[in-house]
Amino acid sequence: MLYCDQCGKRIPDSLIEKLGQLDATEPHQERPVSNTAAGLAEAVQLGRSSDAASSSARVAGPSDSSAKSEAGTMARGQQMHYASAGAPPSMLAGRQRILGVSLVIFGVLIAVASTLIGADNLSGLGLASFLIGLLLVYLNSRPSFTPEVVEASLLSSLVNVERIMCELGPRSKAIYLRIADRLDVPMVFIPLEMNPVPPAGLTLTGEDRLLVVDSGDSHKTGLLLEAPGASLLALMEKELSLNFIDLGNEDFLNAIRSGMVDSLEVAAEVKGSVTNDGARLRIRDGALSSLSRSISRLAPNVASRLGCPVCSAAICATAKAVKKDVIVEEVTHQSGVHSVILRFGGGSADETS
């Protein structure tokens, strides 16, 4: 169900279908999409192939489900991915299962044959084949989710954050608040006041409101959100069994690398450097590349000011390790690479890379 962003009325499905038919008969051309109901419908029919279309479609009505409208794009992306990879994940899982069962049967047959012909030392190889097969079958029977499912489950909530930011926040820089305690959840503050030079050292600990209003200091009036990557950071810490608060400035980059590349496999490569004043991170996309692309297209404010969940987890880890407020100077997502430039809210940190 789609709504016109100008008059707020629902766009009839028949109109969308009609526009789709018209579009199918006409040759496809690149053209600007206006911020109107027709433009919106056109954007949907074109599968939101262009950034302009998606950005205009974003300001839709209250029941606009981004996951639903994104389904076409995702399905197409999935098909392209499978075409390049060779087979969809379910087919690969099926093949693994067949391989596992074959190895189990092969192992049993070898063990039986070795007993029958009296070649006892062959049974060792039969046992090896049996165990590998068992492992393959067992690991295959565990539920696993494709990146597309992760993307579909995350996208709507991030688009909601985007809408809140569009509604309330000016283009001010987000501040990841200092984490003092190991159990603290990483929070990010978006001042409603334009802040070319954000205050160093915000004292917002203990605040649990979404909208913080400080009549004395306009810089302290803003949105206080849980960081989009806070849960990812928690999972990373759990998998690595460490806490970033215990790490020094020298170690946390390596820990981010192990956590994101080796453990969670959400990134293919993490590089970075830390100075006294700030940090620069460069993250090459891993399994969640389509999620990052979708977020930068559908929630550009979230992507460029808070960071996508992957960038945000890295920023949270930095804030936790350096134990300072971290101001997000710049976050960009281009051609599969996330570039993050951070500034620390005072204090000292050793040069590391």
Place this chain on the structure above:
Amino acid sequence: MRLVERYVLFYASVIVLSGLLLMVSGVKGIEIYYAVYLIEFLVALELFASFRQSLGRNLRPIIIVFLFGFAYTVAQRILQVLS
């Protein structure tokens, strides 16, 4: 390649190699093969689980099955010695 796939591949290579080595050395007792494979499984798991704790948790049922098998071979050997 995913971590789980790397783990399976690593373990498969290790046990095939050690199996061949034991076979060439003339080892005939299946319980020796079993014990070696079990030790290799646990060592490989420890190496890979340092990157991902959940891998160890996920493979816990397999470890239990392995240990039951090991207990069975040990019990058999004890009965053999006693008789």
